[in-house]
Amino acid sequence: MSVFGAYSSYYDLLYEGKDYPKEAAFVSSVIQRHAPGAKTVLDLGCGTGLHACAFAQMGYQVTGLDRSEAMLAKACERCSKEGAAGQGAVDLHEGDVTDFQLGRRFDAVAALFHVISYLPSNAALEAAFACVREHLKPGGIFVFDQWYGPAVLTDRPAPRIKTFENDSLKIIRIATPELHVNDNLVDVRYDLAVIDKPSGRCEQITETHRMRYLFWPEIDSLLSRHGLIPVEFGEWLSGRKPGQSSWNTFVAAVAPCAA
Numbered sequence: 647m648s649v650f651g652a653y654s655s656y657y658d659l660l661y662e663g664k665d666y667p668k669e670a671a672f673v674s675s676v677i678q679r680h681a682p683g684a685k686t687v688l689d690l691g692c693g694t695g696l697h698a699c700a701f702a703q704m705g706y707q708v709t710g711l712d713r714s715e716a717m718l719a720k721a722c723e724r725c726s727k728e729g730a731a732g733q734g735a736v737d738l739h740e741g742d743v744t745d746f747q748l749g750r751r752f753d754a755v756a757a758l759f760h761v762i763s764y765l766p767s768n769a770a771l772e773a774a775f776a777c778v779r780e781h782l783k784p785g786g787i788f789v790f791d792q793w794y795g796p797a798v799l800t801d802r803p804a805p806r807i808k809t810f811e812n813d814s815l816k817i818i819r820i821a822t823p824e825l826h827v828n829d830n831l832v833d834v835r836y837d838l839a840v841i842d843k844p845s846g847r848c849e850q851i852t853e854t855h856r857m858r859y860l861f862w863p864e865i866d867s868l869l870s871r872h873g874l875i876p877v878e879f880g881e882w883l884s885g886r887k888p889g890q891s892s893w894n895t896f897v898a899a900v901a902p903c904a905a
Contacts, residue, residue, distance in 0.1 A: 652851045654716045656817055656840060658694055659810050669758065670700035672883055673789050676898050677754045680877050681787040684753035688781055690743045690774075691761035695721030698736045701756075709737045711746060744773035751783040757790040760894075766831055766858045775872040782901040788874060791882050791896040793859040795830065800890040803832055816841040832857045862888075865897055874899035 653660075677684050685707055689698045692710030694717050702708045702725070710725075712718050718738055725736040739748065743761060755778050765771050778788050803823035810817040820837040838851040862879060869876050880886060882894040 653836065653838070653853045654694075654714055654720075656810075656815070656838070657717065658696075658720070659812055659815060659817060660819065662810070664696075664759075666696040667700045667703075669883065670697050670704065673697075673756055673758065673896075674701070674704055674706075676789050676878060676896070677787055680898060680900055681753055681785060684787065686752045686754070688748070688752040688755045690755060690757040690778070691759070691764070692721060692738070693717045693759070695724045695736060695738070697756070697758050698738075699725055702736050706754075707735075709739065709748065709752070711739050711741050711743065711748075713740065713742045715740060744770050744777065746777055748781060751781055751786065753783055753786050755782055755786070755788045757788075760791060760793060760857065762790045763793045763857045763859065764855070766829075766856045771858075771868060772871070775868050775874070779872045779874060779901065782874075784901055784904040786901045787877075787898055788900075789896065789898045791894055792865075793832075793857055794888055794892050794895040795859045795861040796888075796890050797893040798825075798832065798859040799827070801893065803834070814843055816843060830859055830861075832859065869897075869899045874901060 687701050687706045687708050689701065689708055689710045692698045692712045695710060698708045698710040698721065710721060718740055722738055744765065765774055782788060802825060806821045808819050810819065818839040822835045824833040834855045834857060836853050836855065840849040840851060866876060876897060876899045878898040879888065880896060881888050881892040882896050888895045
């Protein structure tokens, strides 16, 4: 099962409608509510650097981590250009969110755009939360979003077709989900037809992304086992109490201050 292989080449076009600055501002407001004065952010699963650059533009010292060499290359190019324009630098590292050691701690750790839901097994979740805890300063905050189980089971995933286009490319993407209710998983098969406009050449890409949907009791248990104290649990971007229509929720948890 390949995740973000050839798909990563077209990632920015596929998600160009996503408001990364708005999302980063929302996360920053959560951070500052619970860790006022936070200055350093570790962005897990940073991808092509869009959240990371937005955090840097707000004045944070940002470190990004991603396991995709191709995505990091794009992030490096983006952050270098924006850094040259006067924004803060972003320190980028290749690594897996379930097994990394950066040798320092941060005021805040963020895992956005369903990074946590890309960890399908209990072992992967436990390992990631252990790494996060190890990299948080006392009083530091962990903010992450995820697919929310009650909404997934109420408004079940269905096949979707979307078209994305710029001056040189047209992409037709078919997303076909397969729900595994006993495992809390959804396998989303992406079939992409990538059409090069100048030549008319068409490339076919297929990838399957396995997604874990989570429920509050298991999130709370994970946090407790890793010494993190939940301070917020809400609907993504609105902050409202999650319900059966809240596909995307967020959690904020803090590391206890040293005695």
